[in-house]
Amino acid sequence: MNKQSIKKLSLFLTGLEQRIAENRDYFKKAVAVFKSGTREFPAKIWIEGDKIKLNFNGTTEILETNWISLRISKYAENYDSVVITYEERGTTIVIEADDKNVKMKTSEAKEPEENIGVHNETYQISNRDYYIKAGQAQELLKEIGILGSNGKVKNDKIRKYNQIDHFVELIDDMIKDLLKENESITVLDCGCGKSYLTFVLNYYIKEVLKKPCYFIGLDYSNTVIEASKRTAENLGYKNMEFKVTDIKNYRASREIHLVICLHACNTATDEAIALAVNNNVKAMVMVPCCQQEILKQYSYPPFQDIIKHGILKARMADVITDGIRALLLEAMGYKVSVVEYISPVETPKNLMIRAIKTQAKDPLALERYRELKKLLGINPTLEKLLYID
Numbered sequence: 001m002n003k004q005s006i007k008k009l010s011l012f013l014t015g016l017e018q019r020i021a022e023n024r025d026y027f028k029k030a031v032a033v034f035k036s037g038t039r040e041f042p043a044k045i046w047i048e049g050d051k052i053k054l055n056f057n058g059t060t061e062i063l064e065t066n067w068i069s070l071r072i073s074k075y076a077e078n079y080d081s082v083v084i085t086y087e088e089r090g091t092t093i094v095i096e097a098d099d100k101n102v103k104m105k106t107s108e109a110k111e112p113e114e115n116i117g118v119h120n121e122t123y124q125i126s127n128r129d130y131y132i133k134a135g136q137a138q139e140l141l142k143e144i145g146i147l148g149s150n151g152k153v154k155n156d157k158i159r160k161y162n163q164i165d166h167f168v169e170l171i172d173d174m175i176k177d178l179l180k181e182n183e184s185i186t187v188l189d190c191g192c193g194k195s196y197l198t199f200v201l202n203y204y205i206k207e208v209l210k211k212p213c214y215f216i217g218l219d220y221s222n223t224v225i226e227a228s229k230r231t232a233e234n235l236g237y238k239n240m241e242f243k244v245t246d247i248k249n250y251r252a253s254r255e256i257h258l259v260i261c262l263h264a265c266n267t268a269t270d271e272a273i274a275l276a277v278n279n280n281v282k283a284m285v286m287v288p289c290c291q292q293e294i295l296k297q298y299s300y301p302p303f304q305d306i307i308k309h310g311i312l313k314a315r316m317a318d319v320i321t322d323g324i325r326a327l328l329l330e331a332m333g334y335k336v337s338v339v340e341y342i343s344p345v346e347t348p349k350n351l352m353i354r355a356i357k358t359q360a361k362d363p364l365a366l367e368r369y370r371e372l373k374k375l376l377g378i379n380p381t382l383e384k385l386l387y388i389d
């Protein structure tokens, strides 16, 4: 290729170098196909661990990001033309260069129309504007089993898809506020299971909001942690780590901005709340699961004719449990809102507790909590886990 084209090509490639440096976590691979007559000679660039690698003509070398332009344009000097296809999540850039012309085309993933309107008898894809759009998040949603290989939401996953998307909707403002105050945010997913929420939130923050973030998933089940690691690897997400640990034993090694905990059983939600409060975490979102502790402890004579019915006693215990959590969070300086996360028709575990640290500890709220505790004869784990004074 002539000097003029090489010069222009190296300029475009410098742009790609910058893109890789800035979007390292999005970068998938770049393939350059050099042509000489009808013969083709492919070169591939990819990231392995913390290294950028280039394979060409049977040899693999490790590259600094800012050598890419130099290497590729040097190789191009010996060929008639080159087509470079750069892939990062959601975007493909193609550079075509020969002696006459050097042009670059960028294409973004689009939402295919046919993903809308899938339904079965019970659950429907609603008409609302999804935060995680099935067409754009195809790779993610396929990997976590929401989309089938045809790119459509599977009938038995519509409910899950709606739940996940609604979760993002309910914490969207909180995430945006955290991003206003911080360059990058770290999210801790307690009792992460297979980490669907982590993957979806990571997608939303990185690829929809285009902001940097880091995720840590905790679960005491080795099986789900291994599954989460595999999913992260398959999706090429490098900004996350997964640890086998009980929530209460975890010691944070970096600043955490948001703690999430969805349907972690019994007192695991209390452990997650305590972890957040004790580490001075700014925001948390809890969707509690069943909790037996308060049910076994509480009594309230004025209500004896009501709570003599087991089911009513259990429902009241759930309300007290979450009410106590909210009150203790207020005592620790958090502004709390309790909202319905999903319809009670889908699951009775449908409350979401959102809390944001806004003020100093509130001694009056603590006093009210202590009165309530005495009145009900309860001794909640959460209080024992919190560093109250």
Ligand SMILES: C[S@@+](CC[C@H](N)C(=O)[O-])C[C@H]1O[C@@H](n2cnc3c(N)ncnc32)[C@H](O)[C@@H]1O
Pocket (backbone or CB within 6 Å): 190, 191, 192, 193, 194, 195, 196, 197, 218, 219, 220, 221, 224, 245, 246, 247, 248, 261, 262, 263, 264, 265, 268, 271
């Ligand atoms: C019902 S699953 C929910 C998983 C995930 N959060 C989701 O919503 O898909 C609850 C998970 O919490 C984990 N878990 C429960 N208590 C825990 C604890 N104290 N420490 C760590 N993991 C816990 C379980 O192993 C399980 O994977």
